[in-house]
Amino acid sequence: MMKKIISLAVATAVLTACSTVSMTGRKQLNLVSESEILSASLSEYQSYMKTAKVSTDANATAIVKNVAQRIAAAAEAYLTATGQTADLQNYAWEFNLTQDANLNAFCMPGGKIVVYSGMLGLIGNGADRDDELAAVIGHEVGHAIAKHGQERASQQLLQQMGGSVLGAVVGGASTQTQQAIATAYGMGTQYGALLPFSRKHELEADYIGIVLATIAGYDADAAVTLWQKMEAASGGSNPAPFMSTHPSSSKRISELQKSIPKVKAEYGAVYQQATAPAATTTTKNSTKTTTTNKGTGFKIG
Numbered sequence: 001m002m003k004k005i006i007s008l009a010v011a012t013a014v015l016t017a018c019s020t021v022s023m024t025g026r027k028q029l030n031l032v033s034e035s036e037i038l039s040a041s042l043s044e045y046q047s048y049m050k051t052a053k054v055s056t057d058a059n060a061t062a063i064v065k066n067v068a069q070r071i072a073a074a075a076e077a078y079l080t081a082t083g084q085t086a087d088l089q090n091y092a093w094e095f096n097l098t099q100d101a102n103l104n105a106f107c108m109p110g111g112k113i114v115v116y117s118g119m120l121g122l123i124g125n126g127a128d129r130d131d132e133l134a135a136v137i138g139h140e141v142g143h144a145i146a147k148h149g150q151e152r153a154s155q156q157l158l159q160q161m162g163g164s165v166l167g168a169v170v171g172g173a174s175t176q177t178q179q180a181i182a183t184a185y186g187m188g189t190q191y192g193a194l195l196p197f198s199r200k201h202e203l204e205a206d207y208i209g210i211v212l213a214t215i216a217g218y219d220a221d222a223a224v225t226l227w228q229k230m231e232a233a234s235g236g237s238n239p240a241p242f243m244s245t246h247p248s249s250s251k252r253i254s255e256l257q258k259s260i261p262k263v264k265a266e267y268g269a270v271y272q273q274a275t276a277p278a279a280t281t282t283t284k285n286s287t288k289t290t291t292t293n294k295g296t297g298f299k300i301g
């Protein structure tokens with residue numbers, strides 16, 4: 001009897017603890033509070049930055065900061081346009097280039113963005129440099145705004161707590177929640193914040209990445225050339241961290257190629273109008289159009 005009541009309570013808690021990823025319409029589990037995720041990821045970021053070597057290359061740093069800033073602005077424009085203004089307060093953006101030869105980048109919940117110099121080196125200095133960088137950063141910010149870390153911590157919590165998960169949700173069993181967050185983020189492991197995301201999260205972040213790049217005025221086609229470079233660079237027996245945490249490059253390239261024309265049509269003109277300086281009176285109408293269109297054109301098998 002008691003067991004029945006508990007599992008009913010768990011089911012209820014899980015059902016009521018769902019939220020929706022607005023850009024794709026996908027439902028996700030959400031058992032961990034925003035504030036717990038933010039404080040845990042902030043301390044993870046701070047401890048990373050303590051040991052990381054910040055790049056002394058002023059030129060390269062300026063390139064990364066410029067693109068990251070524009071992607072962050074695009075994310076804020078999107079959240080504002082779709083009425084997710086409560087989420088805006090969670091972001092205190094920071095942009096860094098760190099000296100690390102690995103092909104990697106991340107964005108913590110709360111907007112702490114780090115690009116490794118190895119990634120910038122792979123992209124090179126061609127005409128599409130900023131577009132490819134926008135694809136990398138857009139992807140990482142995509143994980144953040146879709147709250148993939150929170151979802152993963154919630155799944156971890158559910159697994160860890162079993163029948164007493166309701167207590168964690170209602171009573172705020174903080175130790176358990178903290179442990180779930182720590183496990184979900186792989187804290188203390190060699191990957192830091194970079195524990196592999198699921199394939200579903202990866203494809204969703206790819207999609208959000210090209211949306212953000214498009215809103216920011218970059219060419220989303222660069223996501224394809226970026227992944228081709230990544231694939232070529234990781235051909236050996238020792239794949240790059242970004243690769244090993246971001247699997248199946250041929251699948252993601254074909255998904256990107258399907259989504260890019262739709263994303264350009266859906267988000268390009270609307271937001272460029274909305275963000276134009278003289279377009280204040282049309283901003284609301286334009287963004288309403290976007291709201292009704294959200295969630296279209298994205299399917300993961």
Ligand SMILES: [Zn+2]
Pocket residue numbers: 139140143197201202205245246
């Ligand atoms: Zn990813």
